[in-house]
Amino acid sequence: MGRGRSGAAAVALGLALVAALPFAVTTRYGTNLLILAAAWSISTLGLTVLLGYTGQISLAQATFFGIGAYAVALGTSRWGIDWWLALPIGLAAAGAAGVVLGMTTLKLGGHYLAMVTICFQIIFSQIAINWVAVTGGPDGISGIRRPRFLVPLDTAQQYAWFALGALFLVGVAVWLLKDSALGRSMRAVRENELAAEALGVDSLRVKVTAFALSAVIAALGGALYASGFRYISPDTFSLDQSIEVLAMVLAGGSEAVPGSILGGFLLTFLPEWLRDLKNIYLVVYGAVIILVILFMPEGLWGWARLAGRRLARPAPPRRARRPLAVGGRGEAGEPILALENLGKHFGGLKAVDGVDLTVRRGEIHALIGPNGSGKTTCINLISGLYRPSFGGIRFLGREVAGVRPNRIARRGMARTFQNIRLFRELTVWENVLVGAQRAGGGERAVRERAAAALEFVGLPARAHERCRNLPYGTQKLVEIARALAGTPELLLLDEPAAGLNQTEKQELVDLLRRLHAHGLTMLLVEHDMSLVNQLSEAITVLNFGKKISEGKPGDVLADPVVVEAYLGNRDAALGLAREHA
Numbered sequence: 068m069g070r071g072r073s074g075a076a077a078v079a080l081g082l083a084l085v086a087a088l089p090f091a092v093t094t095r096y097g098t099n100l101l102i103l104a105a106a107w108s109i110s111t112l113g114l115t116v117l118l119g120y121t122g123q124i125s126l127a128q129a130t131f132f133g134i135g136a137y138a139v140a141l142g143t144s145r146w147g148i149d150w151w152l153a154l155p156i157g158l159a160a161a162g163a164a165g166v167v168l169g170m171t172t173l174k175l176g177g178h179y180l181a182m183v184t185i186c187f188q189i190i191f192s193q194i195a196i197n198w199v200a201v202t203g204g205p206d207g208i209s210g211i212r213r214p215r216f217l218v219p220l221d222t223a224q225q226y227a228w229f230a231l232g233a234l235f236l237v238g239v240a241v242w243l244l245k246d247s248a249l250g251r252s253m254r255a256v257r258e259n260e261l262a263a264e265a266l267g268v269d270s271l272r273v274k275v276t277a278f279a280l281s282a283v284i285a286a287l288g289g290a291l292y293a294s295g296f297r298y299i300s301p302d303t304f305s306l307d308q309s310i311e312v313l314a315m316v317l318a319g320g321s322e323a324v325p326g327s328i329l330g331g332f333l334l335t336f337l338p339e340w341l342r343d344l345k346n347i348y349l350v351v352y353g354a355v356i357i358l359v360i361l362f363m364p365e366g367l368w369g370w371a372r373l374a375g376r377r378l379a380r381p382a383p384p385r386r387a388r389r390p391l392a393v394g395g396r397g398e399a400g401e402p403i404l405a406l407e408n409l410g411k412h413f414g415g416l417k418a419v420d421g422v423d424l425t426v427r428r429g430e431i432h433a434l435i436g437p438n439g440s441g442k443t444t445c446i447n448l449i450s451g452l453y454r455p456s457f458g459g460i461r462f463l464g465r466e467v468a469g470v471r472p473n474r475i476a477r478r479g480m481a482r483t484f485q486n487i488r489l490f491r492e493l494t495v496w497e498n499v500l501v502g503a504q505r506a507g508g509g510e511r512a513v514r515e516r517a518a519a520a521l522e523f524v525g526l527p528a529r530a531h532e533r534c535r536n537l538p539y540g541t542q543k544l545v546e547i548a549r550a551l552a553g554t555p556e557l558l559l560l561d562e563p564a565a566g567l568n569q570t571e572k573q574e575l576v577d578l579l580r581r582l583h584a585h586g587l588t589m590l591l592v593e594h595d596m597s598l599v600n601q602l603s604e605a606i607t608v609l610n611f612g613k614k615i616s617e618g619k620p621g622d623v624l625a626d627p628v629v630v631e632a633y634l635g636n637r638d639a640a641l642g643l644a645r646e647h648a
């Protein structure tokens with residue numbers, strides 16, 4: 068969508084460059100630089116997947132580059148096997164190492180993760196230097212053979228075509244990945260891991276996959292490097308090089324394929340252009356990188372694209388062929404969610420303390436209570452973000468207490484958040500697509516549901532705006548659309564009306580009424596008593612984590628215990644009185 072024509076143009080331009088560059092560069096030295104740039108750019112594309120898409124930092128890219136290089140080096144020069152057999156061995160080894168590294172993200176993130184990857188890198192360097200019997204130690208390995216591809220690839224020029232061709236293919240693959248279901252899940256995890264989990268994205272699996280893919284891609288770069296220069300030694304696969312790959316991806320623009328390639332080429336050629344500066348070359352080199360990162364947070368490519376983006380406005384998504392299938396498939400009135408003696412204690416604080424609650428299919432069930440009474444904690448328990456201290460949660464007949472959020476979501480639950488948790492850098496359309504992925508089916512089915520969900524909340528016209536640029540009320544609608552797109556059986560709404568003006572509130576009431584009419588079951592946490600009174604069929608009231616009242620709106624809002632609980636909050640108590648009157 069929108070990227071079709073410009074995408075085709077970019078691919079054509081890429082192909083033309085692949086064909087022309089080895090002709091344009093006439094010196095042997097220049098051709099070698101081309102090969103070098105292609106190899107490192109491929110490894111940079113690995114970081115595009117890992118850092119750019121998934122938001123995970125790694126300073127071990129040279130390790131995976133090295134694994135690919137050693138596989139081809141050992142395979143072709145020592146073990147006498149063909150390059151085309153040594154390559155997959157190297158890719159598999161790198162992929163496995165990537166999985167191991169990715170598993171550490173289960174416990175670690177941010178700077179801890181950075182430290183772990185640095186340690187991983189240092190261990191690899193030490194092995195490469197000290198395990199002389201296999202790696203040849205500091206002397207390295209020579210006599211590495213080149214692959215045969217149509218022709219034997221003996222000249223530097225032929226090999227440059229081969230390496231650039233590989234770069235081109237990896238570039239296209241990484242570019243296509245971005246808008247696939249996996250790529251969207253990666254970017255959702257980067258933007259907001261909790262929200263992604265609550266939409267059914269298995270964030271650990273996505274991160275491990277990203278590490279593995281990134282490792283395999285880097286290993287391919289390493290393999291091309293090794294046979295390109297026919298000699299390798301450990302200093303090529305050091306922490307310095309990993310830092311350089313990181314600099315390449317940041318300077319170029321971490322989320323864009325052309326940016327990463329640009330970064331890879333620039334940082335390979337820059338040292339050559341700066342050679343005449345002799346001693347101060349490293350200073351200039353460092354300064355250039357700092358300036359780019361400082362003044363172009365989205366890298367050179369992101370900066371160059373800003374102008375272009377204003378010109379090219381993609382068309383809105385195609386209209387859905389069918390309206391959204393909201394509401395479940397079961398019998399109206401059957402219990403679909405049951406909390407039994409549910410509790411959550413934070414140290415000495417009893418946020419939720421033995422709550423029983425049953426939500427029936429098709430109803431709007433309100434959960435109210437003064438500030439801090441445990442409403443959000445309940446929602447977090449039900450959706451799996453918190454593990455209960457005690458008690459049970461049955462959803463659609465199965466126990467879900469302690470089950471990971473993405474699994475609960477995939478059983479048919481969706482939620483919104485009290486503090487909006489959108490994927491801010493993604494567009495409205497992309498947010499809703501991630502939500503639509505929960506219900507499965509192919510890309511077509513996902514797009515169809517996403518379009519229908521956008522139409523349901525009336526937002527197709529804003530489909531291609533980035534969420535962070537939207538007004539608050541619209542962001543809340545996007546969150547609802549994103550939750551609806553997965554066609555859940557149960558929707559949990561945590562204060563959907565908070566922060567909305569009167570017009571927006573009325574629109575929300577209309578929207579929830581329409582959802583109700585379609586048979587969707589909702590658990591609604593809300594402070595606005597007028598809204599609760601208009602919409603809900605049953606109300607449960609919490610105070611200090613305990614249930615203090617339950618029943619039909621008229622009875623509950625008049626219950627003296629409830630009025631008493633709300634008296635601390637004058638506005639809420641007045642609201643109660645007004646609704647009761």
Ligand SMILES: Nc1ncnc2c1ncn2[C@@H]1O[C@H](COP(=O)(O)OP(=O)(O)OP(=O)(O)O)[C@@H](O)[C@H]1O
Pocket residue numbers: 413416417418436437438439440441442443444445485
């Ligand atoms: N992760 C946490 N760690 C420690 N205490 C928490 C945590 N989450 C919530 N609490 C505490 O639990 C109690 C209930 O909080 P909760 O957010 O569930 O209230 P709420 O009913 O949603 O309130 P509000 O109407 O203000 O949103 C509060 O005292 C809160 O400070």
Ligand SMILES: [Mg+2]
Pocket residue numbers: 442443444485
């Ligand atoms: Mg709350």
